[in-house]
Amino acid sequence: MFDFLCEIKAQRVVTDDYMLIQLQAGELADQARPGQFVHIRIPGLEQSCLRRPFSIFDAKAGVLSILYKAVGRGTEMMRSLQLGRQLQVIGPLGNGFPLEFDGIPLLVAGGYGVAPLHFLASRLQRSGVMLVGGRTSGDILAVTEFEALGWRVAIATEDGSAGDKGFVTVPLVRELARFKAAGQGVVMFACGPDGMLRAVAELAHKNKVKAWLSLDKHMVCGVGACLACVQKLRREDGSAWVGRVCKDGPIFEAASIIW
Numbered sequence: 001m002f003d004f005l006c007e008i009k010a011q012r013v014v015t016d017d018y019m020l021i022q023l024q025a026g027e028l029a030d031q032a033r034p035g036q037f038v039h040i041r042i043p044g045l046e047q048s049c050l051r052r053p054f055s056i057f058d059a060k061a062g063v064l065s066i067l068y069k070a071v072g073r074g075t076e077m078m079r080s081l082q083l084g085r086q087l088q089v090i091g092p093l094g095n096g097f098p099l100e101f102d103g104i105p106l107l108v109a110g111g112y113g114v115a116p117l118h119f120l121a122s123r124l125q126r127s128g129v130m131l132v133g134g135r136t137s138g139d140i141l142a143v144t145e146f147e148a149l150g151w152r153v154a155i156a157t158e159d160g161s162a163g164d165k166g167f168v169t170v171p172l173v174r175e176l177a178r179f180k181a182a183g184q185g186v187v188m189f190a191c192g193p194d195g196m197l198r199a200v201a202e203l204a205h206k207n208k209v210k211a212w213l214s215l216d217k218h219m220v221c222g223v224g225a226c227l228a229c230v231q232k233l234r235r236e237d238g239s240a241w242v243g244r245v246c247k248d249g250p251i252f253e254a255a256s257i258i259w
């Protein structure tokens with residue numbers, strides 16, 4: 001884990017409220033694994049909770065890319081930061097997705113949940129299917145990036161402005177049935193709002209498919225010390241324990257989560 005001052009190399013609007021920021025992060029970027037996150041100190045937030053957690057969208061040649069949505073004070077301030085400004089960044093944090101598994105990868109994202117899954121797709125040996133969901137077409141992100149990596153992409157929007165009308169579970173149910181009919185095994189990887197993750201976990205259980213979920217909890221320290229981000233979990237023997245999403249996660253197997 002590093003605690004670096006990272007210079008902003010680029011910052012651009014992706015769509016609506018979503019931004020992509022690129023930081024010169026040296027070893028921090030080079031050692032990052034898909035599913036890990038960084039904790040960024042946002043200038044101007046010194047009086048409140050100091051840092052904000054963000055998944056890693058991409059990391060190569062010492063440059064860290066973060067795809068974020070402006071939702072509040074911190075992310076609004078981040079949006080207005082100029083090139084050349086230095087940000088204090090701790091990372092890479094958390095456990096990351098497993099990169100070795102049997103089956104075709106089936107990725108499921110809601111909104112900025114595409115971020116860790118894009119990094120994952122860029123590091124996997126084999127491509128698979130990427131399902132992206134959002135409220136409207138403005139929430140559908142990184143489709144061209146996934147296609148450029150050789151992934152087949154399906155979209156769902158709640159207002160029907162792009163792809164299937166409804167939740168991302170609409171194409172997910174279809175894909176699971178298609179793979180089952182073809183006798184092909186799949187492994188799911190998902191990141192998005194809690195409701196979506198819960199639906200993915202239920203479908204994984206119903207279809208006897210393994211699913212790895214990236215949980216999103218409010219964080220304070222980001223390194224396992226404050227217990228702000230606890231999640232009730234189940235061991236293989238059925239006993240319960242309480243894990244810290246920042247340190248023991250953010251990636252957990254769906255079957256281990258007690259919702």
Ligand SMILES: Cc1cc2nc3c(=O)[nH]c(=O)nc-3n(C[C@H](O)[C@H](O)[C@H](O)COP(=O)(O)OP(=O)(O)OC[C@H]3O[C@@H](n4cnc5c(N)ncnc54)[C@H](O)[C@@H]3O)c2cc1C
Binds near residue numbers: 055066072076250
């Ligand atoms: C492991 C992890 C990875 C994340 N990755 C990304 C990412 O790649 N891109 C991205 O845009 N965001 C990501 N987030 C969410 C991001 O950290 C929050 O959106 C951010 O902290 C909000 O800060 P703010 O000061 O702008 O909002 P605040 O003013 O603190 O809050 C504004 C609104 O955002 C909500 N909010 C605050 N924190 C979170 C949170 N952790 N999750 C969901 N809603 C929150 C609040 O409930 C409130 O409604 C991630 C969160 C975690 C825990």
Ligand code: FES
Binds near residue numbers: 222226227230246
């Ligand atoms: S945020 Fe402090 S323990 Fe997770």
